[in-house]
Amino acid sequence: MDACKPYIASILIQLTYTGFYVISKAAFDKGVSTYVFIFYRQATASVLLAPIAMIFERKNSPPLTCAIALKLFLHALLGITWSLNLYNIGLKYTSASVASAATNSVPVFTFFLALLLGLETIKMKSLSGISKALGVTLCLIGVLTIAFYRGPHIHPLSLHGHFGHSINYKANTPPPSMATWIKGSFFVISANITWSLWIVLQGKLLKEYPSKLLFTTIQCLFSTFQSLLVAMAFERDASKWRLHLDMGLVAILYCGFVVTGVSFYLQSWCIEKKGPVFMAIFTPLAFVFTMICSTIFLGEMIYLGSVIGGVLMVGGLYGVLWGKIRENMHCDVSIEDGEACMQEKETTRVQSI
Numbered sequence: 001m002d003a004c005k006p007y008i009a010s011i012l013i014q015l016t017y018t019g020f021y022v023i024s025k026a027a028f029d030k031g032v033s034t035y036v037f038i039f040y041r042q043a044t045a046s047v048l049l050a051p052i053a054m055i056f057e058r059k060n061s062p063p064l065t066c067a068i069a070l071k072l073f074l075h076a077l078l079g080i081t082w083s084l085n086l087y088n089i090g091l092k093y094t095s096a097s098v099a100s101a102a103t104n105s106v107p108v109f110t111f112f113l114a115l116l117l118g119l120e121t122i123k124m125k126s127l128s129g130i131s132k133a134l135g136v137t138l139c140l141i142g143v144l145t146i147a148f149y150r151g152p153h154i155h156p157l158s159l160h161g162h163f164g165h166s167i168n169y170k171a172n173t174p175p176p177s178m179a180t181w182i183k184g185s186f187f188v189i190s191a192n193i194t195w196s197l198w199i200v201l202q203g204k205l206l207k208e209y210p211s212k213l214l215f216t217t218i219q220c221l222f223s224t225f226q227s228l229l230v231a232m233a234f235e236r237d238a239s240k241w242r243l244h245l246d247m248g249l250v251a252i253l254y255c256g257f258v259v260t261g262v263s264f265y266l267q268s269w270c271i272e273k274k275g276p277v278f279m280a281i282f283t284p285l286a287f288v289f290t291m292i293c294s295t296i297f298l299g300e301m302i303y304l305g306s307v308i309g310g311v312l313m314v315g316g317l318y319g320v321l322w323g324k325i326r327e328n329m330h331c332d333v334s335i336e337d338g339e340a341c342m343q344e345k346e347t348t349r350v351q352s353i
Contacts (some may be wrong), residue, residue: 006274009266010282016263017103018289020255021096024088026298027251033240034088035231037252040243042080042224044256046217053217061214068209069218075205076219079198081226087191093176093184095300098146100290101310102188107280108139108316109196111324117200128326135319142312147185150178151304216264280321284314 028034091099111132114120123129176184209215235241243249270279287310294300 006270006278009270010279011285013263013266013270013279014282014285015289016258016266017286018100018293020259021091021100021286021290022293022297023247023251023254025091025096025099025294025300027248028088028092029298030247032248032251033231033235033237034092035085035227035235036240037248038081038084038088039224039227039231040252041084041255041260042220042227044252045260046220046224048257048261049213049217049220053213057211057214060211062209062211064209064218068205071205072209072215072218073222075198075201076222077226079195079201080219080223081230083191083194083198084223084227085191085230086187086194090184090187090189090191093180094188095302095306096294096298097287097291097300097302097306097310098185099188100287101146101306101313102143102185102192104283104287104310104313104317105139105143105189106192106196106199107283108136108313108320109193110199111320112136113193113196113200119200119203126327128323128330130323131319131326132323135316135321135323137316138312138319139316142309142316143189144309145305145312146309147182147189149305149308150181151308153301153303154307212268220260280317283317284310287314 024037027037087099111120115122122132124133206212206215231241243252267279291302291307295302
C-alpha cells in the first residue's frame with residue numbers, strides 16, 4: 001500500500017487543480033472580479049501560512065536582509081501577482097479546458113528559459129538532445145494551435161445533456177469571438193511563461209534564503225499587498241469587493257486553503273519521495289479531468305483546437321522529460337565509470353608499491 005501512496009497523491013493533486021480551473025471559471029462567469037479574487041485568495045493563503053511559519057520556523061529562520069527582501073518582493077511581483085492576474089484574465093476570456101491544456105507547457109517553458117539562462121544544456125548530436133528539442137518544438141506548436149485555431153466544438157461526454165439547465169448556466173451563452181479567444185489565450189500563455197521564469201529564478205533565490213516555508217510565506221504576504229494595490233487600481237466598483245455566500249467565496253476558500261495548503265504540501269511530499277520528474281508526468285491528467293468536469297458542470301464547449309493543442313503540449317512535455325531522464329542516466333553511468341576508474345588506478349598504485 002505504501003508504494004501506491006505517491007501515485008494516489010499525484011492523482012489527487014491533479015484533481016485539486018481540476019477543481020481550481022473549474023471553480024474559478026464558474027466564479028468569473030458569475031461576475032467575480034479577477035483582481036479582487038486574487039487579493040482575497042492570497043490573503044486567505046497568508047492567513048493559513050503565516051501562523052504555520054511562525055510556529056515551525058521562528059527558531060531556525062535565516063536572516064532577512066533588505067537585499068533579500070527586495071528580491072523576494074520582485075520575485076513575488078513577477079511570478080505570483082503578475083502571473084496570476086494574467087492567468088485569471090485569460091481564463092475569463094477562454095475556457096477552463098484551454099487554461100488546463102496550457103499548463104502542460106510550464107515544464108517545457110521552464111526548460112527553455114533555463115536553457116537561455118545557461119542553467120540547462122542541450123546536445124543536438126545525442127538522442128536525448130534531439131528529444132528535448134523536439135519536445136520544445138511540439139509544445140510551441142501546441143501553444144500556437146490553441147491560440148489561433150479553435151475549430152469545431154465537440155462534447156466528449158453525452159452526460160452534458162442530462163444535467164439540465166440548473167447546472168448548465170452557460171447553455172444560452174454565445175461562444176467568445178475569435179479575437180477574444182486569441183486575446184485570452186495570449187494572457188494564459190504569457191502567465192505560464194512568467195510562472196516558468198519564476199520557477200527558474202526560484203532556484204537561485206532559495207540558495208540565498210533556504211527556508212522553503214518562510215520563502216513561500218513572505219512571498220505570499222508580499223503578493224497580498226501587491227494584489228490589493230492592483231485591485232484598487234483596476235476595480236473601482238465597491239460591490240465587487242463584497243463577499244457573499246456564493247461561488248466566488250467557494251473559489252476563494254478553495255484556492256486559498258486547498259490549492260495553496262493541501263496541494264502544495266502533497267507536491268512537496270511527492271517530490272521528496274519520487275522526484276520532480278515523477279510529479280511532472282502526471283500533469284496531463286488535469287487536462288483530461290478538466291475537459292470532463294467543465295463539460296458536465298459548466299456546459300463548456302470543448303473545441304477541437306484545444307484538444308489538438310493539448311495533445312501536442314503533452315507530447316512536448318514527455319519529449320523533454322524523456323530527454324532529461326536519459327541524460328541523467330548517462331550522467332549517472334559516467335560518474336560510476338569515473339569512480340570505478342579511480343578505484344582501479346588506486347588499486348594499481350597500491351599493488352605497484
